[in-house]
Amino acid sequence: MKKISIICAVAIVSATALISCGGNETKEQPVTEQPTSMVEEPVGPIVTTDSTVTVHIEGDDQMKYNVNEITAKAGQKITIHIKNVGKLPKEAMAHNFVLLKSGTDVAAYAEKAIAAKDVEYIPASESDKVIAHTKMVGPGESDTISFDAPAAGKYDYICSFPGHYGIMKGVLIVQ
Ligand SMILES: [Cu+2]
Structure with missing residues (x-):
């Protein structure tokens, strides 16, 4: 159990989009990265x-x-x-x-x-x-x-x- 808590703490620090820790879900939006769907696609001719x-x-x-x-x-x-x-x-x-x-x-x-x-x-x-x-x-x-x-x-x-x-x-x- 102690080991899981450590992994959980590390995961929170790295701010991934979805973190699940022993049944307690914590959702965090990455601060710096934009979802790929928001990236403007190049316009063709x-x-x-x-x-x-x-x-x-x-x-x-x-x-x-x-x-x-x-x-x-x-x-x-x-x-x-x-x-x-x-x-x-x-x-x-x-x-x-x-x-x-x-x-x-x-x-x-x-x-x-x-x-x-x-x-x-x-x-x-x-x-x-x-x-x-x-x-x-x-x-x-x-x-x-x-x-x-x-x-x-x-x-x-x-x-x-x-x-x-x-x-x-x-x-x-x-x-
Ligand atoms: Cu020509």
């Missing part, structure tokens, strides 16, 4: 609420987006934040986000975009194929756009910088 979808897309020097699929529901407001996290000069490596209408020939659009350097590779002649697009962002730059989710369906999005669309592409799925 896509945050969805009932009415909004917010996407943080990054483009890098490896010509990659960090987000290749976005899911939304008709009627939600979609916000796209694009950031170029690379370091290469803008003339060599810049990125945008161009959301195309369903049924658009992506390769044909990208081909036209190559000739549209003066307007950040967004060809005016193809504007009827574009639902929304950001600015072309160079290293460290970012841009934000918002638009209403289109009707249910699948929509391709690409970076229209020359040579990028083959890798820098994704799909918006509206349910």
Whole structure:
């Protein structure tokens, strides 16, 4: 019995959450440690609420987006934040986000975009194929756009910088 009392005393000193001593329960909350459920979880690149979808897309020097699929529901407001996290000069490596209408020939659009350097590779002649697009962002730059989710369906999005669309592409799925 003496031994149990000693263990009990040690346990109280260490302030564990639940201490049971010979039938007498003593509950103590640890002072310094927070329960793990209170720890804020890291926020991913896509945050969805009932009415909004917010996407943080990054483009890098490896010509990659960090987000290749976005899911939304008709009627939600979609916000796209694009950031170029690379370091290469803008003339060599810049990125945008161009959301195309369903049924658009992506390769044909990208081909036209190559000739549209003066307007950040967004060809005016193809504007009827574009639902929304950001600015072309160079290293460290970012841009934000918002638009209403289109009707249910699948929509391709690409970076229209020359040579990028083959890798820098994704799909918006509206349910
Ligand atoms: Cu790009």
